[in-house]
Amino acid sequence: MEFEEYVSARGQELVRLGFTVSGDYQRAEDLAQIALMQAFRKWRKVRDADDPHHYVRRILVNEYLSMTRRRSFSEAPTADLDPQHTVPDHATGIAVSDDLWQALATLSARERVVLVLRYYQDLDDQTIADLLGIKPSSVRATTSRALASLRKARTSHRVNEGLK
Known part of the structure; x- marks a missing residue:
């Protein structure tokens, strides 16, 4: 596969991944562009890898x-969505909810990335561990902590809504 073919086939997917982890479309485009520039510099190595897309996602x-x-x-994701820049996707309807973005903004970057890779990219523990350079047990622990934080934020939100 040539670089141009890869960009055509996977470029928008990289932007969506960038958006999902960062919550900002412009930052997502920057992330995708940086990843593609780095992949282009090493394209022979990337192309010859077992899974070139895995390699670029890791970048x-x-x-x-x-x-x-x-x-x-240092700022948290804003999720300032512009309908012209979003790509229709079944997961986007769920992820765009304002409450979800606010809850995700409370997580650390690593927790947010692990949840995105797990539930949006549908990757297993070993693949996520390979992407992040950590152990699968660390992936599970991070997922557990992040989900507990989201549950706590959801419960807190319900209590606050009830007080209004």
């Missing part, structure tokens, strides 16, 4: 996690 996820560590990237 994107690592770049997102690196961005969150930088001082200039």
Whole structure:
């Protein structure tokens, strides 16, 4: 597969992944572009990998996690959606809910990435562990903590709504 073919086939999927982890369409485009630039520089190595898409996804996820560590990237995802820039997808209808975005914004970047890879990308523990360079048990623990935080936020939201 040539690089141009890969971009045509998987480019929008990378943007959706970037959007789902960051909550910001412009940041998602930047993440996809950075991942594709890095993949292009090493295209022979990427193309010859067992799963080139896995390789590029890992670049994107690592770049997102690196961005969150930088001082200039301290704000939470905004999920400021522009209908012209969203790609129709069955999961988008669920993920776009304002309550969900607010709850996801309370999670750490790593927790958000693990949940996105697990439930949006439908990846197993071992694949997520490979992408993040951690152990599968760490993936499970992070998933458990993140889901507990979301449940707590949901319960808190219900209590606050009841007080109004």
